[in-house]
Amino acid sequence: MARKKKKVRQIETIIGIIVLFILTLGALQNGEIQNYFSKNKKIVNPITAEESQNVVLEGEDILQIHFFDVGQADSILLISDGKTMLIDAGNNEDGKLVVSNIKNLGITKLDYVVGTHPHEDHIGGLDDVISNFEIGTIYMPKVQTNTKTFEDVLDTISSKNLNITTPKQGNKFIVGKVECEIMLAPEVTKEVEENLNLSSIVIRASYKEQSYLFMADAEKENENARTWEQSNVLKIGHHGSDTSTSTTFLNQVLPQIAIISVGKDNSYNHPSQATLSKLSKLGTLVYRTDEKGNILIESDGIQNKVSFY
Numbered sequence: 001m002a003r004k005k006k007k008v009r010q011i012e013t014i015i016g017i018i019v020l021f022i023l024t025l026g027a028l029q030n031g032e033i034q035n036y037f038s039k040n041k042k043i044v045n046p047i048t049a050e051e052s053q054n055v056v057l058e059g060e061d062i063l064q065i066h067f068f069d070v071g072q073a074d075s076i077l078l079i080s081d082g083k084t085m086l087i088d089a090g091n092n093e094d095g096k097l098v099v100s101n102i103k104n105l106g107i108t109k110l111d112y113v114v115g116t117h118p119h120e121d122h123i124g125g126l127d128d129v130i131s132n133f134e135i136g137t138i139y140m141p142k143v144q145t146n147t148k149t150f151e152d153v154l155d156t157i158s159s160k161n162l163n164i165t166t167p168k169q170g171n172k173f174i175v176g177k178v179e180c181e182i183m184l185a186p187e188v189t190k191e192v193e194e195n196l197n198l199s200s201i202v203i204r205a206s207y208k209e210q211s212y213l214f215m216a217d218a219e220k221e222n223e224n225a226r227t228w229e230q231s232n233v234l235k236i237g238h239h240g241s242d243t244s245t246s247t248t249f250l251n252q253v254l255p256q257i258a259i260i261s262v263g264k265d266n267s268y269n270h271p272s273q274a275t276l277s278k279l280s281k282l283g284t285l286v287y288r289t290d291e292k293g294n295i296l297i298e299s300d301g302i303q304n305k306v307s308f309y
């Protein structure tokens, strides 16, 4: 009889373990346990810009990403193997500056020009840029707006007999040696029309072991629309506003370096303390255009070198 009781107890224990296992799996799927662990994530020993000056980049195919200081706005130029992509062109008043920045680098053709969404601080200088360079593909969201800034961009595009391509999520294209993917290209809805930030085209560029995620002015809603792969460098969404950069998103991307494109003493109080403290908790190094001016990231695909000019 005693042996039988022992056996029953053993079976009960096994059933208990199985039930616990199933419950744990359920919780994992709910994301509760996942969130618990991800709250404690930390980037280990990222290399500072200063330390990166000692990094020796290997080979001839060095990727360059310039984050131009255009005040409270965005303008980013990626150069790889003689090919180029410009993501946004600052405010109207920044057009000439962006053009001269690009010309100073000896560039005459922009293979890809992305107007991430039709707010002035992103497409303001695009008409100047399109007038001054040979232009390949132009990516813009399908959403329309009735500002003069937007009309000026459309007029310049049609005066040069160019077309706008509306990208789709998942589209891939190559810039030199860099693979780019459209991570988000939101559909036009009433909500998107009312908040154009939500129409932001988001691009991820990868070069060998390194990856770069350009969030434009995407907000938390956009971040929640998909899952994200880890990326070494993150261009923070919406100038560091607390409308963007959720903890869940950051814990997926786990960036070693974050770039915030933001104006000195801007009236929006960007970047928000909340965003800065999340990045600091994670151990991400933050570089801001209002503090550093133009920011340049160079990479051989293995390591990144960060400098300012």
Ligand SMILES: [Zn+2]
Pocket: 073, 074, 119, 121, 122, 217, 238, 239
């Ligand atoms: Zn913006």
